[in-house]
Every structure is written in C-alpha cells, then in structure tokens.
Amino acid sequence: MAGPFSDIERSIFAAKEVLSEDHQPDKILExxxxxxxxxxxxxxxxxxxxxxxxxxxxxxxxxxxxxxxxxxxxxxxxxxxxxxxxxxxxxxxxxxxxxxxxxxxxxxxxxxxxxxxxxxxxxxxxxxxxxxxxxxxxxxxxxxxxxxxxxxxxxxxxxxxxxxxxxxxxxxxxxxxxxxxxxxxxxxxxxxxxxxxxxxxxxxxxxFSPYDASELRAILDDRIDRAFVDGVCDDSAIARAAAIAAKDRGNARQAIDLLRVGGEVAKKRGDDHVDDSHIVEAQELVQRGRLRNRIRDQTQHAQLLLETLAYIEQRGDTPTRSKTIKTRYEDVAASHAADPLTTLKSIQNHLSDLHMLGFLQRSGQNHGESGGRYYEYSLDLDPEIVLDIRREIETERDPR
Ligand SMILES: Nc1ncnc2c1ncn2[C@@H]1O[C@H](COP(=O)(O)OP(=O)(O)OP(=O)(O)O)[C@@H](O)[C@H]1O
Ligand SMILES: [Mg+2]
Structure with missing residues (x-):
C-alpha cells in the first residue's frame, strides 16, 4: 500500500553531501x-x-x-x-x-x-x-x-x-x-x-591565491554531476555561482555553498531546475550564514562590542570614539548579565582587532596639540543583520 512517503523521489539533489563542507574531493583542480x-x-x-x-x-x-x-x-x-x-x-x-x-x-x-x-x-x-x-x-x-x-x-x-x-x-x-x-x-x-x-x-x-571565475567553474563542474540529479542544474546557475564568488574573494567554499543553497531554494520553491535566479537568492543566505559563523568565532567581549556598535550605528551616532563605545558597551554587557571589560585599553585592543578582521571601519582624528590623536569607529556591516545574529547566538546559549 502506498504510504505518505512513497511518492517522494530525489528531485534536485542526487548526493547533496558532495556539496558539504566536510566532503573531501578525490581530485584537486587548478x-x-x-x-x-x-x-x-x-x-x-x-x-x-x-x-x-x-x-x-x-x-x-x-x-x-x-x-x-x-x-x-x-x-x-x-x-x-x-x-x-x-x-x-x-x-x-x-x-x-x-x-x-x-x-x-x-x-x-x-x-x-x-x-x-x-x-x-x-x-x-x-x-x-x-x-x-x-x-x-x-x-x-x-x-x-x-x-x-x-x-x-x-x-x-x-x-x-x-x-x-x-x-x-x-x-x-x-x-x-x-x-x-x-x-x-x-x-x-x-x-x-x-x-x-x-x-x-x-x-x-x-x-594560495584567490580563484578566478573559470577556475571556480572547473571546481564546481567536477561536483555538479554527482551532487545533482542529471540535467537539473543549469549552466547559468554554475556560471553565476562562479562569478559571484570570484568577484568577492575567489573563495571555493563560497562558490560551493551558493550551489548547495541555490539547490535548496529551488527545492523549496518546488522548481525542477536550478537556475541563476536561485543562486542570486542564495547569495544573501550564504552571506548571512558566513557572517554568523564569523561572529560566533569571536570572544564574548568582541561580540558584545559588535552589538554595541550596531546599536550606535542604528541611532546614526557613528563614527564614535572608544570612550563613548565603552559606556554603551557596559549597558549592553549588563543586559546580557556579562561581566564587562573594565579598562579603556582592553576595549581599544578589541576594537582594533575587530577593525583588522574587517568588522569595523576606523578613522584617525587629529585634534590639535591639546586634543591629541584618537580613533573613531563605525560598523562595517548591516547593523540589523548583526543584531539578528547576536539574538540567535544568545538564544542558542540560553534557550528560554
Ligand atoms: N582546488 C580545489 N579543487 C577541488 N575542491 C576545492 C579546491 N579548492 C577548494 N576546494 C573545496 O572548497 C572548500 C574550501 O576549501 P578548503 O577547506 O581547503 O579551504 P581553506 O583554504 O582550508 O580555507 P580556510 O582558511 O577557511 O580553512 C572545500 O570544500 C574544498 O574541498
Ligand atoms: Mg582550512
């Protein structure tokens, strides 16, 4: 007798694991x-x-x-x-x-x-x-x-x-x-x-230098045959994934992620082909996922500082000095019942690291002989996305 699952066939993916992070390719290309x-x-x-x-x-x-x-x-x-x-x-x-x-x-x-x-x-x-x-x-x-x-x-x-x-x-x-x-x-x-x-x-x-679009295409082509059901993934989708990743940082992981998430988007929409419109939609999802991982990799204080900068950014008060950031950061730490860093120097060190990692923008301000030189910081990311991600991380940590 036909059960509720009996008519489900492989529609988009033949072997999705070929597009997963831990899949080790047999062949290294380029x-x-x-x-x-x-x-x-x-x-x-x-x-x-x-x-x-x-x-x-x-x-x-x-x-x-x-x-x-x-x-x-x-x-x-x-x-x-x-x-x-x-x-x-x-x-x-x-x-x-x-x-x-x-x-x-x-x-x-x-x-x-x-x-x-x-x-x-x-x-x-x-x-x-x-x-x-x-x-x-x-x-x-x-x-x-x-x-x-x-x-x-x-x-x-x-x-x-x-x-x-x-x-x-x-x-x-x-x-x-x-x-x-x-x-x-x-x-x-x-x-x-x-x-x-x-x-x-x-x-x-x-x-190791960044891959260009044609190198990324070769890497993707090698996986397509196994990952997708025959003929499901359009050429335009592969070309789009390679082009987006090449233009960004030439990152093969990103290119592969775009194809996998593009396939998921197609599946969700009930489409029987993966084309470039699915890859375009996947782009934001992949970017967000990557940012989430990068933020999650930061120490708690660095994350609290990012959250602080996101609030300041939303109020339109950036760029701003480390002293101002410190005051607002103490409130943010308190809201998560975290012990804040106490010295301005340690806050400045974290801000400097976050700047080096590309999370923050920094500009130097010279205020004459008396004022001295100091840095001003602003968030180099969409504050809403940062706050969303921080909320997700906090909920995972303390699911209530
Ligand atoms: N030349 C290549 N041929 C086939 N697959 C590749 C190639 N380069 C990268 N990949 C695939 O791209 C993904 C990312 O590659 P890998 O994990 O080796 O990057 P990495 O340089 O170690 O990056 P990270 O610094 O983030 O650890 C993996 O899934 C890997 O299998
Ligand atoms: Mg690695």
Missing amino acids: RDEEIDEYRHALQDVLFGRTPQNVMLYGKAGLGKTAVTKYMMEALRDEITERPDADELHVHELNCNGKTVYSVVRTLVNELLPETASVFPKRGLSTSDAFEELYAQLDRLGGTHLVVFDEIDHLDDVDTLLYELPRARSIGHITNSKIGIIGISNNYTFRRSLSPKVKDTLMESEIS
Missing part, C-alpha cells in the same frame, strides 16, 4: 603549482630523510586544507612503494580554540600505546608534554608529519614552532623524524612570529 611546491617540500620522506617544514598561507576557502589532505593521502600511498622510506605517521590537528599544551597533549595521546593511561588535561606543564611527546616519537620511530591547521589561533605559537622543528637537531629525538606543516589564513600571523621561528618556517612557504 592547484598544480601549489601541489608541485608541496611535492618538492615533502619528497625527502620518500628516501627516509627529514622532510622540510611547510607553511601554507592564503585567505579562506582557497583549498589549503583540501590540498593538504590530498597530499597526505598521496604520500601515504606512495610510501608503500618506496623501500627507503621509513614508516609514515601523519597527525592532523586543528588549533582553533586550543592552547599549545592541549595541542601537544592531543598529539601525545594519539601516539601512546592503547594500554597506557591518557596524558592528563591538567597538572603538568607544557615542557612535560613536550618531553612525553619526544619519548613517544622515539618509541615509535619512523617519520611523523604534523599538520597544524588554523595555527594562527594558538596563543603562544612561538614555543611550538621553535621546539618541534629543532627536536632532532637539539637531540630531543634520535630514533624518529618530524616535519611540521602549518596552515594559516591570517597574513598578519607571519609578522607576529619571532625571527628565529620565521627562519625555520621559511624553508617552504606556499601561498
């Missing part, structure tokens, strides 16, 4: 030069030598993580054919929200034998963690490639990047080899490293 540099940096692994350290830079969505996963897989495969190569261990870690201690601890726990008790969360120092790491590396032997993705999120990255690459030359390890791969989408990160760390990481720097 990154031949970067792959070539990567190949060169890691080739020593094939001959049982210590590999170079690699640092990847480039803005969001340019394929740094995807290319790295692809290279690690390819290296693992190749090793099996190479008699001179040592056993290869690849460790992929994401540093977002982590400390150096917790990152080293995770690494140690990956290496420990199954019967050993895990390395403790608290009570030991970072140097204890490094010591245990070296002991485990030498116990296992072989070559270890450690990928630190989003490495700019670590607070004391100098320690990590000074210690690990030198572990062998200093004599901390003798029976194993280690190579570091750092990934960052923050260009100011490089400047923040100490000169001695920069020297080691300069061994191989691979820089």
Whole structure:
C-alpha cells in the first residue's frame, strides 16, 4: 500500500553531501603549482630523510586544507612503494580554540600505546608534554608529519614552532623524524612570529591565491554531476555561482555553498531546475550564514562590542570614539548579565582587532596639540543583520 512517503523521489539533489563542507574531493583542480611546491617540500620522506617544514598561507576557502589532505593521502600511498622510506605517521590537528599544551597533549595521546593511561588535561606543564611527546616519537620511530591547521589561533605559537622543528637537531629525538606543516589564513600571523621561528618556517612557504571565475567553474563542474540529479542544474546557475564568488574573494567554499543553497531554494520553491535566479537568492543566505559563523568565532567581549556598535550605528551616532563605545558597551554587557571589560585599553585592543578582521571601519582624528590623536569607529556591516545574529547566538546559549 502506498504510504505518505512513497511518492517522494530525489528531485534536485542526487548526493547533496558532495556539496558539504566536510566532503573531501578525490581530485584537486587548478592547484598544480601549489601541489608541485608541496611535492618538492615533502619528497625527502620518500628516501627516509627529514622532510622540510611547510607553511601554507592564503585567505579562506582557497583549498589549503583540501590540498593538504590530498597530499597526505598521496604520500601515504606512495610510501608503500618506496623501500627507503621509513614508516609514515601523519597527525592532523586543528588549533582553533586550543592552547599549545592541549595541542601537544592531543598529539601525545594519539601516539601512546592503547594500554597506557591518557596524558592528563591538567597538572603538568607544557615542557612535560613536550618531553612525553619526544619519548613517544622515539618509541615509535619512523617519520611523523604534523599538520597544524588554523595555527594562527594558538596563543603562544612561538614555543611550538621553535621546539618541534629543532627536536632532532637539539637531540630531543634520535630514533624518529618530524616535519611540521602549518596552515594559516591570517597574513598578519607571519609578522607576529619571532625571527628565529620565521627562519625555520621559511624553508617552504606556499601561498594560495584567490580563484578566478573559470577556475571556480572547473571546481564546481567536477561536483555538479554527482551532487545533482542529471540535467537539473543549469549552466547559468554554475556560471553565476562562479562569478559571484570570484568577484568577492575567489573563495571555493563560497562558490560551493551558493550551489548547495541555490539547490535548496529551488527545492523549496518546488522548481525542477536550478537556475541563476536561485543562486542570486542564495547569495544573501550564504552571506548571512558566513557572517554568523564569523561572529560566533569571536570572544564574548568582541561580540558584545559588535552589538554595541550596531546599536550606535542604528541611532546614526557613528563614527564614535572608544570612550563613548565603552559606556554603551557596559549597558549592553549588563543586559546580557556579562561581566564587562573594565579598562579603556582592553576595549581599544578589541576594537582594533575587530577593525583588522574587517568588522569595523576606523578613522584617525587629529585634534590639535591639546586634543591629541584618537580613533573613531563605525560598523562595517548591516547593523540589523548583526543584531539578528547576536539574538540567535544568545538564544542558542540560553534557550528560554
Ligand atoms: N582546488 C580545489 N579543487 C577541488 N575542491 C576545492 C579546491 N579548492 C577548494 N576546494 C573545496 O572548497 C572548500 C574550501 O576549501 P578548503 O577547506 O581547503 O579551504 P581553506 O583554504 O582550508 O580555507 P580556510 O582558511 O577557511 O580553512 C572545500 O570544500 C574544498 O574541498
Ligand atoms: Mg582550512
């Protein structure tokens, strides 16, 4: 007997997961030069030598993580054919929200034998963690490639990047080899490293540049066949998604998101094709989703400051000085029962970070010798969207 679901067929998507964030493509397109540099940096692994350290830079969505996963897989495969190569261990870690201690601890726990008790969360120092790491590396032997993705999120990255690459030359390890791969989408990160760390990481720097529309098209074309039911996605939709993302920041993630959300829009409307009108509608949804994630990634104080700036913006009182912002921010913090930052300096530091991240505009004001120089800030986003997103985040945090 026909049930209520029996007549539902796949209408738009054949395999939507192909357009999801965690889908790893089998093929990497349009990154031949970067792959070539990567190949060169890691080739020593094939001959049982210590590999170079690699640092990847480039803005969001340019394929740094995807290319790295692809290279690690390819290296693992190749090793099996190479008699001179040592056993290869690849460790992929994401540093977002982590400390150096917790990152080293995770690494140690990956290496420990199954019967050993895990390395403790608290009570030991970072140097204890490094010591245990070296002991485990030498116990296992072989070559270890450690990928630190989003490495700019670590607070004391100098320690990590000074210690690990030198572990062998200093004599901390003798029976194993280690190579570091750092990934960052923050260009100011490089400047923040100490000169001695920069020297080691300069061994191989691979820089990822934005994709143009035709490169994005190639990346999208490769997924369309599998993601959508045959013939459902119009050429005009693909071209539009590629053009929008190319004009923005050349971000492949954005282009893929536009297609997925465009497909969802078509489905919701009951249309049987995805065309460029669906992609245009998807654009705002994708933008909003991306902004939501970026705001959610900020600390609570940074979020409260954004909310404050949105209120000030709505009243037409921007640009405005940090002193004025501080007063209004204290009210906003109180409305969320949050303890506010107390010094003007700490507020200014947050405002400066938010400016660097592109959330705020900043202008310098010179008020003669007596007035001194100060900055004025305004919101570089639609205040209504910021307030909506903040409301969503607060409701999730405290659903009442
Ligand atoms: N050259 C490519 N070929 C196929 N897919 C790609 C390519 N570049 C990027 N992608 C896809 O685009 C999306 C974003 O890429 P990825 O996650 O590697 O970006 P990223 O540079 O690591 O960005 P972030 O700095 O934000 O982490 C992923 O879904 C990835 O599979
Ligand atoms: Mg990444």
